Amino acid sequence: MRTYWLERAWTGSGPVRSGLLVDVEDGAFVRVATGPPGDADRLAGLSIPGLANCHSHAFHRALRGRTQRGRGSFWTWREQMYAVAARLTPDSYFELARAAYREMVAVGFTSVGEFHYLHHGPGGTPYDDPNAMSHALVAAAADAGIRIALLDTCYLTAGIGSPPEGVQARFGDGDAEGWAARVETADRACRGQPDVVLGAAIHSVRAVPRDQMAPVVGWAEQHGAPLHVHLSEQPAENDACLAAYGATPTEVLAEVGALGPRTSAVHATHLTDRDVRLLGGSATCACFCPTTERDLGDGVGPSRALKDAGSPLTLGSDSHAVVDPFEEMRAVELDERLSSRQRGHWSAAELLAAAAHDGHRSLGFDGVGRIEVGARADLVTLDTASVRTAGTGADDATAVFAASGADVVRVMREGVVVSTSEDRRAVGVELDRVVRAIWEET
Ligand SMILES: [Zn+2]
Numbered sequence: 001m002r003t004y005w006l007e008r009a010w011t012g013s014g015p016v017r018s019g020l021l022v023d024v025e026d027g028a029f030v031r032v033a034t035g036p037p038g039d040a041d042r043l044a045g046l047s048i049p050g051l052a053n054c055h056s057h058a059f060h061r062a063l064r065g066r067t068q069r070g071r072g073s074f075w076t077w078r079e080q081m082y083a084v085a086a087r088l089t090p091d092s093y094f095e096l097a098r099a100a101y102r103e104m105v106a107v108g109f110t111s112v113g114e115f116h117y118l119h120h121g122p123g124g125t126p127y128d129d130p131n132a133m134s135h136a137l138v139a140a141a142a143d144a145g146i147r148i149a150l151l152d153t154c155y156l157t158a159g160i161g162s163p164p165e166g167v168q169a170r171f172g173d174g175d176a177e178g179w180a181a182r183v184e185t186a187d188r189a190c191r192g193q194p195d196v197v198l199g200a201a202i203h204s205v206r207a208v209p210r211d212q213m214a215p216v217v218g219w220a221e222q223h224g225a226p227l228h229v230h231l232s233e234q235p236a237e238n239d240a241c242l243a244a245y246g247a248t249p250t251e252v253l254a255e256v257g258a259l260g261p262r263t264s265a266v267h268a269t270h271l272t273d274r275d276v277r278l279l280g281g282s283a284t285c286a287c288f289c290p291t292t293e294r295d296l297g298d299g300v301g302p303s304r305a306l307k308d309a310g311s312p313l314t315l316g317s318d319s320h321a322v323v324d325p326f327e328e329m330r331a332v333e334l335d336e337r338l339s340s341r342q343r344g345h346w347s348a349a350e351l352l353a354a355a356a357h358d359g360h361r362s363l364g365f366d367g368v369g370r371i372e373v374g375a376r377a378d379l380v381t382l383d384t385a386s387v388r389t390a391g392t393g394a395d396d397a398t399a400v401f402a403a404s405g406a407d408v409v410r411v412m413r414e415g416v417v418v419s420t421s422e423d424r425r426a427v428g429v430e431l432d433r434v435v436r437a438i439w440e441e442t
Pocket of ligand 1: 057115230
């Protein structure tokens with residue numbers, strides 16, 4: 001057993017406390033109490049629970065700084081993204097994902113939800129192990145020291161009624177039954193690994209026909225697994241859905257029974273009032289990815305209205321244009337300010353809870369995201385004397401409105417230190433090497 005004395009701590013609820021003693025045994029907190037440090041290991045600064053990155057496409061990390069150079073839209077960005085997808089093999093994806101996950105760990109993420117659709121080899125030919133790509137991602141997460149919810153994604157069509165095109169052949173399993181059969185074999189490999197959750201994803205109403213959604217929903221139901229889906233990120237998706245089905249994407253998901261507390265609607269940007277009621281009334285999580293939505297020009301979703309209707313907020317870095325949980329948190333509030341021209345929609349504590357406990361629960365990691373007896377012992381410690389955080393009060397507002405990922409000095413997951421500020425340079429070197437290798441491949 002080890003004892004830590006936290007100079008300042010936000011435990012998951014209530015105000016920030018000073019002088020918190022925590023005992024850690026077998027990867028869990030077994031005592032949490034205020035008191036003098038004694039001979040405990042002292043952690044200066046502000047400590048918070050481990051954070052969950054609930055929406056990741058690991059390979060998009062290779063696009064940072066490259067897709068932002070020109071003009072264009074979501075759809076031209078997608079062409080560049082596909083160019084990377086076309087190059088990856090299980091070996092190169094392992095290396096890229098491991099580096100991307102190490103960057104996440106360095107800024108305080110202790111779990112990732114990987115929305116994974118790059119399943120097959122060139123032309124859609126399955127690998128000898130049809131889950132080779134999934135296994136590469138799980139191994140990459142293990143090496144980086146991050147939990148992974150592998151959200152195995154069903155992706156069948158280029159658009160409603162149109163077959164996969166080009167690199168999309170690598171994403172598809174023919175039909176939802178084919179998807180379920182493949183995932184069942186992945187499930188056997190992942191079972192029994194406490195750091196791995198196998199979940200399901202419907203890519204979007206664009207990529208999964210309405211009559212193919214039920215097997216995916218059924219698989220998630222049968223396994224009690226998280227179910228994630230991209231929802232209404234772009235108006236064009238809504239228009240195509242209305243034209244094909246006479247219903248919004250949210251209404252289609254509601255019809256097939258896809259909404260509920262195990263489900264996360266990713267983006268949830270362009271919604272009708274009825275969509276908000278359907279999502280909130282079913283307690284479906286709303287997974288916002290503000291730095292990506294900003295980068296792609298998606299728009300600003302109704303985060304507060306969704307929360308008030310009953311949808312827990314969670315956060316993801318999605319395309320990894322930015323990997324910084326503090327930037328994602330404050331962006332939710334700041335984007336609301338821009339669109340409403342009013343301040344004060346979200347408190348700092350609410351945003352921290354979204355990134356910590358609610359995020360973990362949406363990935364199927366229960367008992368993570370709070371500093372309390374019985375919870376997994378994840379601790380993220382921030383420097384409260386950096387040029388960004390000095391003089392800001394060392395409280396929850398410091399974390400959300402002043403800090404950046406660069407202020408994270410130590411990350412512990414289940415009692416094991418998985419990143420310190422000294423490791424950061426090596427993560428940069430590794431990212432540089434693997435991203436260059438992807439682009440230099442011919
Ligand atoms: Zn996404």
